[in-house]
Amino acid sequence: MKVVLLGATRGMGRALAQELARRGESLFLLGRDASELERSARDLEIRGARGPVRHAPCDLLDATGFAAALDAADAALEGFDTVILTAGLFAAQEKLEKDAALLRDLLLANFAHSVLFCEEARRRLLARGGGTLCAFSSVAGDRGRKPVVLYGASKAGLSGYLEGLDHRYRSQGLVTICVKPGFVKTGMTADLEPPPFAGEPEAVAAQVARALERGTPLVYAPSVWRWVMLLIRQLPRAVMRRVSF
16 A cells, blocks of 8 residues: 555554554655654654655645645655545543634544545545545544533544545545544543543554455444444433433
8 A cells, every 4th residue: 555644643643654564555644743754754664664754744724735745645655545544633521612722723623624634635546546545533423422522523524524425436446434433542542531441552553454454434443432332322312411421
């Protein structure tokens, strides 16, 4: 594969990039911190990535840079066939309710600009006959819940978009993969108490890598969250108003 990754310098994105490097894939990194991109690129080369790992600036909060970033990746890889978006923002519900600027950034990053970035990738992939577009959403988008009203809404929108893409373009060669992590132990969740089914980034990365190989359209990671969320989706509204999870 020739893979473009936005968000590969930390958390689950970094673990996935390392897994792909071990598999000998060609990688191109996008992100907003040049020094982090450079460190990650050299690390991925040591881990086995095919050829030099190059990078370009791309800020998920600045949609005006998406086209140029993907053009740079296209040139460096001589045509990419896979685009992976793991970048996004998270903040507690209470903080988002009090900070309008943070809320705006979260909604832009997790939904509006994620869709715009995916659209830039979609057009390029379809123009060459197809490829794989993989984006990380969240189980938080499966059901409206009190602790994650705003974050969950942003991810629900992204999940719906990715499912629609899969329905519309799979027959034209575009494989769309929506990854819905549950609680995973990363820097994003460092201040939170892990629940019983908390996952590790490396295990999630291995699961997503298998989905990339198979073209699996929907991935719950760890996989136990598929059944947890199935149960939560069945709970009546009256119950959801009383519970705090």
